[in-house]
Amino acid sequence: MAAYDELIAYERDTQALAQVAGRLGWDQETVMPRGAAPQRAEEMGAIEHVLHGRRSDPKVGDWLAKVEEAALDDVGRANIRHIRRAYERMNKVPVALAGELARATSVAQGDWAQARAADDFASFRPVLENIVKLKREEAAALSDGGDLYDALLDDYEPNATGTELQAMFDALRPRLVALRDATMGAAHQPLTVTGDFDERKQMKLARELARAFGYDMSQGRLDKAVHPFSSGSGLDVRITTRTSASDPFNCFYSTIHEAGHACYEQGIDRAYLLTPLGQGVSMGVHESQSRIYENQLGRSRAFTGWLHDRMAEEFGDLSVPDRDAFYGAVNKLHPGFIRTEADEVQYNLHVMLRFDLERQMIAGDLAVADLEEAWNDRFRADFGVSVDRASNGCLQDVHWSVGLFGYFPTYSLGNVYAGCLNEALQAEMPDLADHLARGEAATPTAWLRDKVQVHGGLYEPKEVIERATGKAVSVEPLLSYLEAKFGEIYRL
Structure with a gap:
């Protein structure tokens, strides 16, 4: 149980940081000044780098290996299921790619809003091309040779195809x-x-x-x-x-x-x-x-x-x-x-x-x-x-x-x-x-x-x-x- 308790304490900090990242996204969509977008992209990329590092940290794998799931209740086993799944997925995606995706998508929100207001898809096209390229790289890393789309879908609806x-x-x-x-x-x-x-x-x-x-x-x-x-x-x-x-x-x-x-x-x-x-x-x-x-x-x-x-x-x-x-x-x-x-x-x-x-x-x-x-x-x-x-x-x-x-x-x-x-x-x-x-x-x-x-x-x-x-x-x-x-x- 010591390994489980240490893992959950570590996970609480990770979850708290993820909530902070979410608050940055809320701020960007509601009250953030438009001119702050480039800096916000760097901030989002930095916090994603930290989150990716925590979720893929080898000590998470060590804790998972030490936990005796048979001794856990339903809540404990469910926590382990989610943590293991996130750990395995995170370790498949290079940290540099995760950070680049966070930065690119943060900037792209403002680019999309401007293109939408101007009804100008051509101006947004290179931005979206880069995001699709990055998402295909992420999917390839996650899919283990399987279907690329299924690998991305699993983030939103686990086990669906x-x-x-x-x-x-x-x-x-x-x-x-x-x-x-x-x-x-x-x-x-x-x-x-x-x-x-x-x-x-x-x-x-x-x-x-x-x-x-x-x-x-x-x-x-x-x-x-x-x-x-x-x-x-x-x-x-x-x-x-x-x-x-x-x-x-x-x-x-x-x-x-x-x-x-x-x-x-x-x-x-x-x-x-x-x-x-x-x-x-x-x-x-x-x-x-x-x-x-x-x-x-x-x-x-x-x-x-x-x-x-x-x-x-x-x-x-x-x-x-x-x-x-x-x-x-x-x-x-x-x-x-x-x-x-x-x-x-x-x-x-x-x-x-x-x-x-x-x-x-x-x-x-x-x-x-x-x-x-x-x-x-x-x-x-x-x-x-x-x-x-x-x-x-x-x-x-x-x-x-x-x-x-x-x-x-x-x-x-x-x-x-x-x-x-x-x-x-x-x-x-x-x-x-x-x-x-x-x-x-x-x-x-x-x-x-x-x-x-x-x-x-x-x-x-x-x-x-x-x-x-x-x-x-x-x-x-x-x-x-x-x-x-x-x-x-x-x-x-």
């Missing part, structure tokens, strides 16, 4: 496309909420929404960013959103989505603080929380009825006549360009596009120079609309600029997980709608905390969902939910 995810997408696509076409062509089309919505009032209501879903503002904060995100774990978990005077739903549902991520981190057993178990087990499970908060709960008929009344109180009379019309407006399908603003039916189609393109880039089958054209061609084929500018196309997401290859498919995996969790939640909480109609979203999210969030990294990702639901993971609950919901809204 591109082949497995392709099968999931193949099962989702036909019914999603059929539902999209049926709703778009339906005789009945929901109304749209229009108007000018004061952005300060949006932020006020956004904070109320975050608290309504159980987000603890005493250990977090809500700020604005170009691309909404959640940052941190344990006792300091921060979220961001964005506002648009003509589109308050962008602000409100981005906030609820990020609150889902943050509540997961805040809901983890405090005994796991600053250990490998003290954060979400995978991005797929993380997305299951943000998506069920945002969609199955936040866009439900019951909760939108409450939101309708709160918006009327804050902004005055709305452009739709009643709660029913408001529910339709919140869930209305629209042929937009932006993934984060996509409706539930089309969202996964956006993810499929990115999944296919990034797999091709990592495999070396798609050059970055050809990315913009490939994106535009694929978008036209999938959505029937021509991309009008780069900020609506391949520059809209921050992920590739910060090296998050393998991240995108976890959004859809999270939707599938959320479908499974929603089915179980509905069965176990027959009065769910009554709570949501009163704006009491924290009541059902407490179920998610007890079933999913509290465990942190104790179990493997699929095991978390299967323990919570008592069933194997399947796409069927999500598809059935979508077909029933939108069939009713569009009177199919």
Whole structure:
């Protein structure tokens, strides 16, 4: 046990330093002065160098060799599983490469933001080419001769493979496309909420929404960013959103989505603080929380009825006549360009596009120079609309600029997980709608905390969902939910 105790004490310091690195990233995306970017890149590279060195230090291997796992409880064995996995992965990646990736992706965030604002992919192309080159080098180091994309995917969804995810997408696509076409062509089309919505009032209501879903503002904060995100774990978990005077739903549902991520981190057993178990087990499970908060709960008929009344109180009379019309407006399908603003039916189609393109880039089958054209061609084929500018196309997401290859498919995996969790939640909480109609979203999210969030990294990702639901993971609950919901809204 002495080796285990020493290893965990060492790991706590490593976890604390990782939280500091995360705070630097939050600062960069929210309040850091633009001119500080070059220095921040050096800072991020330096701290990544330290973290890489700690995680790959030979004494970690010595401790792991001395630990007798048979003498540990479930928590101890889970900690060892995570530490060993990180140690083995870190020792495969040269420290110089890890530092260069940290520096390159830190600078690239600012380059991406400028290129996006200017709708200029050509200026960002050499930056992205360098990142793809570095990520391919990292994948080659990690893969041991196996699939490069799978090696990167494992960082976000352990044990998942591109082949497995392709099968999931193949099962989702036909019914999603059929539902999209049926709703778009339906005789009945929901109304749209229009108007000018004061952005300060949006932020006020956004904070109320975050608290309504159980987000603890005493250990977090809500700020604005170009691309909404959640940052941190344990006792300091921060979220961001964005506002648009003509589109308050962008602000409100981005906030609820990020609150889902943050509540997961805040809901983890405090005994796991600053250990490998003290954060979400995978991005797929993380997305299951943000998506069920945002969609199955936040866009439900019951909760939108409450939101309708709160918006009327804050902004005055709305452009739709009643709660029913408001529910339709919140869930209305629209042929937009932006993934984060996509409706539930089309969202996964956006993810499929990115999944296919990034797999091709990592495999070396798609050059970055050809990315913009490939994106535009694929978008036209999938959505029937021509991309009008780069900020609506391949520059809209921050992920590739910060090296998050393998991240995108976890959004859809999270939707599938959320479908499974929603089915179980509905069965176990027959009065769910009554709570949501009163704006009491924290009541059902407490179920998610007890079933999913509290465990942190104790179990493997699929095991978390299967323990919570008592069933194997399947796409069927999500598809059935979508077909029933939108069939009713569009009177199919």
